Amino acid sequence: MTLPRPIETWLTDMDGVLVHEEDPIAGAAEFVEKLKSSGRPFLVLTNNSIFTPRDLRARLLRSGIDVPEDAIWTSALATAKFLDDQRPHGSAYVVGEAGLTTALHDIGYVMTDHDPDYVVLGETRTYSFEAITRAIRLVDDGARFIATNPDASGPSHQGKLPATGSVAALISTATGRRPYFIGKPNPLMMRSALNRLEAHSETTVMIGDRMDTDIISxxxxxxxxxxxxxxxxxxxxxxxxxxxxxxxVDSIADLIDLIDDTSL
Incomplete structure (x- = not known):
């Protein structure tokens, strides 16, 4: 039997692993600090496409967790990487917020509602019926349909909120066209993270709180x-x-001592 190679790289989900909304999970700050002091490459992954890495860093800091901006990888960044590989310097009609529009601007994409290459749907707290209607008509006219992630709902202190997957279903029902989802559970999200770190799958571990997204991807x-x-x-x-x-394991706190152990 071949023994697994030592762990050199760590990927971890954010919500449910490091934080619950704004509340830190016990051991999360210590886990991140241990990763940083070990020098091992790591990324915090999230399907949330609303915020830029800078925004998310600030959010985590408010929770007492100090994650460098360049150690945060979002479904918006993975979507931009995919589009840049597929059709460099293309155009898109975007339904989403700063996390997504910034990522697409950074790869040289043009935001337009006139004959775009893609309709790109991300998460937003202010879905507009007018914007969704425009997206439907553009998909009907031949724009390729991409969505940052398939999550049907997201958490808030008031309860569930409709998320990207729910709005994607609305557009799909109206057009008969299903989107290509980039974020988890698509393993493409993991592979783009590995490429960013120049890491190998055999020496990387993924930590998550959901079997149907984090673990399967x-x-x-x-x-x-x-x-x-x-x-x-x-x-x-x-x-x-x-x-x-x-x-x-019960929580991220149980993994702190394993960072130096390098086995799993």
Whole structure:
């Protein structure tokens, strides 16, 4: 039996692993500080496309977690990387906020509602019926349909909010065209993160709180995976899935000592 290669790179989800909304999860700050002092490459991943990495860094700092801006990888950045690879210097009609529009501007894309190459749908707290209607008509006219992630809802202190997947379903129902989703559970999100770090899948671990996004995308990208039970998937639900994580722990605090151990 071939022994696994030592862990050199860490990827971790944000919501449900490091924070609950604005509230830090016990051990998260210590885990990030241990990663930084170890010198091991790492990225914090999120399907949230609303905010830029700078915004998310500020949000995490308010929670007492100091993550460098360049160590945050969003579905908006992964979407921009995909579009830059597929059709450099293209054009897009964007339904989304600063995290997505900034990422597309940074790769040289033009934002337009006149014959765009793509309709790109991201998350926003202010979905406009007018913007959705325009997106539907552009997709009908031949624009390729891309969405940052398939999450149907997002959390808030008041309860669930409709997210990208719900609005994508509305556009798909109206047009008969399904989008290509970039974010988790698409393993493309993991591969783009690995490429950013110039890391190898065999020496990387993914930490997440959801079996149906974090764990499956990590598994399909060839990574070792750790499920923490501080988020969406409860321990008793694990056996209902046809796949398993490499390891299950109660929280991120249980992984601090494993950073130096390099085995899993």
């Amino acid at each position: 990590g598994l399909e990208a060839g990574l070792r995976t750790v499920l923490v039970t501080t988020g969406s998937t409860r321990r008793e639900q694990i056996e209902t899935f046809p796949y398993r994580p490499t390891k299950v």
